[in-house]
Amino acid sequence: MSVTTEGGVLVVTRHPQPGRSLARAALDTALATAAFDQPVNLLFLGAGVLQLLPQQDSTSVGVRNLRKVIDSMPLYDLERCYVDADAVERFGLTAEDLPCGAVLVGREAQRSLLDSHQHILGF
Amino acid sequence: MLHTLSCGPGHPAVKECIALLRADDALLLLGDGVYIALQQSQDWAAMQSSGASLHVLDADARVAGVHHRLAPCFKVIDDDGFVSLTEKHSKQMAWY
């Protein structure tokens, strides 16, 4: 995989959703950046890939469904969503589980993403 | 780039950080992260072999009581030293 983006913001999201509002804050930040027409990419790293589990049902808890937010991202011009390939395998997610447009990235590509953006926000 | 790590030994972020650490990077341990620099722990061995320059924030090492037990590969820096790391490295990844 080649990473061509120069500049822009990389939002790295590493924590799963339940019990934490940090995952949601990372998505909101990425969406806001895109809404202001600034280049932004999202990297789901480590346990952060668990945010991508499909069939999330948050109605009984009464919080927002994070996966629905993630699936809405292409609407906001936030098309690039990079996902830690090792973590996907470790947690048993499959290609069908991942949102449309997700790109699996190994360690070297993850490092290139860190290198190719102007700012990194670690959530 | 600069990595700041504020999780203690055994936290998954430690491994994730080490995996993306490169020789021209700097690493700064703060908060609970300072325990990784304990000489006896050996958790820092993989950090050392990455070739990155390794640092511990003085105030946090003192508050944890580890400042006299640090592995010699770590350089102890104050707030001014922390800023200086961000001058040299144009971006930072926060691991916590």
Next chain:
Amino acid sequence: MSLNYCLLVLAAPVSGHTSLTAARFGAALLSRGHTLGRVFFLDNGTSNGLASAVTPQDERSPQQAWSELANTHGTELVLCVSSAVKRGLLDAAEAQRHGFPAATVHPGFILGGLGLLVEAMQSADRVITFGAAG
């Protein structure tokens, strides 16, 4: 060379001392001749701006550490409005809108949208994030 910094604070004052470290970092960068136009507090970080938080006498108050930066250097302290309101941090306008008798945000801080973070990042040479687990 003087650099323009933007800080993103995600750590609450009650979860370790990360937010105090961040405030000290802010003071240190200013004393080295850099500029700090804006600090953006998001998620649990917004509780740094809680006016009614009482710090024990032998501890350092994060509100005070941050307001010192605002008072002496004109650094803008922005609490993400959606994170803040959820945590009961209301300025006068929000308090009135939601029917509460008084503001709970420390006067050194203001409420604002994520756009203010985006704007600060655009003009910043350095963006430094301070987060805390838990």
